[in-house]
Amino acid sequence: MSEDLWAPHALSDPERFTPDVLDPAGPLAPLDSPESAEAPAHGSVTLIIPTFNEAGNIGELLSLLADSLPAHLPCEVLFVDDSTDDTPAVIEKAALDLPFPVAVLHRESAVGGLGGAVVEGVKRADTDWIVVMDADLQHPPHLVPELVGEGERTGADLVVASRYIPGGSRAGLAGNYRIAVSRGATWLTKGLFPRALRGISDPMSGFFAMRRQVVTADALKPLGYKILLELAVRCRPAKVAEVPFVFQDRYSGESKSGAREGMRFLAHLAALRSATPLARMIGFGLIGLSGFVPNLVALWLLTQAGMHYLPAEIAANQAGVLWNFVLIETLLFRDRRRHRHWADRVGRFAVLANADLLLRIPLIALFVGRFGMEVLPATALALLTTFVLRFAATEALVYLPRTTRTRTARPTRS
Missing domain, CATH: 1.10.3130 (serine acetyltransferase, domain 1)
Known part of the structure; x- marks a missing residue:
């Protein structure tokens, strides 16, 4: 797999990276390299955003994140990109004047789909928290600090943004068909994994925060886009909390879900269920x-x-x-x-x-x-x-x- 990792500007602690990162064209050292041996700041966050041809969403997403992330929250944004369009270039241009560091890991081979992209990001994260969200703005950026804050307040290892608790809504799901598929997939997964998904009302959510220390990246074998299910079943976080969110309309572009992703989801369920x-x-x-x-x-x-x-x-x-x-x-x-x-x-x-x-x-x-x-x-x-x-x-x-x-x-x- 060929990868290209760059950082538009250095993180708040330049000692964690190789000197040429200060040049926007220079390579970013992996977040689990010897340069990252220093303990992360308390409550620090790596925001992992997998992208596939999301150029039309990047500017608005980063703008909303800049408005939403408080100055006291040590946060770095890592896009893991499988795009065939100019998404990486759009990110580079949009990230120049942001108050937080941004990096892009471009994969030439989209191994594992969206879930595989998240795992690649997890391997490079050395912060206290990992937050995963989509780039299409169906996950509201203003909830990122709330997810981490809920985890800090409650001592939870995993905090899920849920559409199915009071205050949440699936309004952004277009059409009765997609609503029925989402609901059916939720019932199926909770029926197959009642213990692992206890306390998670929305296992199909792609918007969540998880403590880095409970994630064993080598144990993850993602297939498709339901990475929360993979993390919950294989990593078994001890305590789970939820925050309601309203699933928004897609800002730009088209949904990547379809019959092929549905088949990958079923194969993923079978692989998880047959793990013993x-x-x-x-x-x-x-x-x-x-x-x-x-x-x-x-x-x-x-x-x-x-x-x-x-x-x-x-x-x-x-x-x-x-x-x-x-x-x-x-x-x-x-x-x-x-x-x-x-x-x-x-x-x-x-x-x-x-x-x-x-x-x-x-x-x-x-x-x-x-x-x-x-x-x-x-x-x-x-x-x-x-x-x-x-x-x-x-x-x-x-x-x-x-x-x-x-x-x-x-x-x-x-």
Whole structure:
């Protein structure tokens, strides 16, 4: 991933940065570099704003932030930019006369979408607080100090700007369709993660403040734009507070949400929900059951076409194998796919899935002949045994990282 990080002017403490940062064209040292070893000011804030083609919003956003941020609040603004337009140049021009420091991290590859952009910002933040907001002015800038102030007053680790508590409103959501989708997504996430989202009425909010010390950036695996959900589930803040806000109309440009983001959201939910071994095993079993549908459809089509039922059984089984592989890749092991080439994963998965058939029949014969079991219970036990073995083998042989062996040099004879 290629990145370009610059600062229009130095932060209030120039010792934290390399000398050439005083030049607007110079590179900004990462916020977690050795130059940032000094403890941050109490109540200091890094405001992370992910951007994708938001040039029309930047000037108004920075102007409102300049009016909203009190002089006593040590705040720095970090735009993490995935734009293909002139947004970085617009930020540079608009940031020249501001009372707070502004920096831009431009990513050539938008890994993880909006959530990935926020995580990149988190890795560079060394302040007490991190505030995340959108650039389109649907999140009112005047609430930034209120979010941090609420956290300081209550001792909360996470403060969420919520549309669903008294004083809040989703007025800026255009149309009944978007309102229904937002509400449905909220119910779904709270139903899937009741403990992690306790005290959070608006888990779909993209406007929140979080203490930097409770965020483990390396544990985050964002997918799409619902970064609050990722942070709440994986970091588990001990205490949560909320501040009401009115969701505003977009100031300029068009919404980036759509069907593609919806699918990424569902995949993200599945990845979060299947993070534990037990949850993955349950998901593995449910996907395996769903694989009977394409298996039976393929079997019917092949036998209707005149193929003998035995080779048709073998061929149809591959349809179920392919179905299971696609769902398991997408829903259970998405974050582990990089460990092996896709062809290697397909081959290993197909071998294990078909080996299940070869193992199941001898097991049934063993249970019936050796232990005197009836055929039906023997078959059920064999199915359960091969299922557990196939799940363990799939996780270990297909999706776990390769182990690198180090050779020990033999001592030379003198």
